[in-house]
Amino acid sequence: MSQGRHADRDYSFALAQRVQELMRDYGPSATPRAYTVWYSYVAGHHPLMNDALKRLIGQKQALTEADTDALFEQHLAGGRLADIAGETSATMLSEIAGVMEMLDLSVGSAAAYNASLSSLSQDLTQNAVTRERVREIVGTLVGKTREVATSNRVLEARMRESRAEIEMLREKLEATRLESLTDPLTGLSNRKHFEEVLRTSVESAAVTGTPMSLVVLDIDFFKRFNDLYGHLTGDQVLRLVAIVMRESAGPQATLARFGGEEFGIVLPGLERAEARVIAEAVRQSVMGRDLVKRSTGESLGRVSVSVGVAVHKAGDSPVSLLERADLCMFAAKRAGRNRTIDDSVGADVLQDVA
Known part of the structure; x- marks a missing residue:
């Protein structure tokens, strides 16, 4: 060796x-x-x-x-999605190659037809034409025209098939793209998509001067809940939070699960007060849900979330905005959990949890 x-x-x-x-x-x-x-x-x-x-x-x-x-x-786990994309791309290329082959055959057929017409035209103009010769020419024209018509019908059918196949492949690629950006457990955006949207939203806010806010929330005592009731029940809680977020946030919001029990809401166009209203709606709705274990019907009580809200400021990067929202969320936990804190609080409050 x-x-x-x-x-x-x-x-x-x-x-x-x-x-x-x-x-x-x-x-x-x-x-x-x-x-x-x-x-x-x-x-x-x-x-x-x-x-x-x-x-x-x-x-x-x-x-x-x-x-x-x-x-x-x-x-x-991106390898599987990459395999799907590669397989779909290969199929797409094969389909395009088949269409190009049919087009080449059609072009060749048309060229041969034009050559026959040219030859027959010269025959009519340069030679004495008898009735029998006219019959022969007409018969040849009819035969060649039928061949071209048949070729065109085959091409048309093949093109319809290819269009349907390519549309199916396009839908498959789009589904794969969406899957690569989605958290499989909750159906919310995953960390990759969350970071992309946060970056573009921060850049847009910096260029246009329009407001944007970020909400970060974390489930209180989730590890203890998981250890007590098991991962399947813990998954129920994660899905519950996702459902509440969908019910509470507007259509312009991007909802994401970007950690184990940590969620984010990107809110383009919203000031701090508006973002805080949404954050509080999520917190109160989560707290208001009674949890029941599906397998036994056992009451599990309630869970709560701690929420941080940060608004975009001049000079913010995606990282600095996320860090400030995180600090607000940790300040909420430090203050007793099950509450919302935004970045209007004094810097000393956030510094205590930095």
């Missing part, structure tokens, strides 16, 4: 050892998905995932199986 390959082998074993240590310290169990997430974290392959994982550890001191599943789906 060469020295380079031996070094690579030692490096991979060192990574694996570090992964095992992290899973023991922070992870729920050594599942294949958890191992993949932590290995990617240690190797530094996906910086956005590393940021999300650090955020979760900072909030909860440990990861649940639902957390590692969410990190895997949001940051590492």
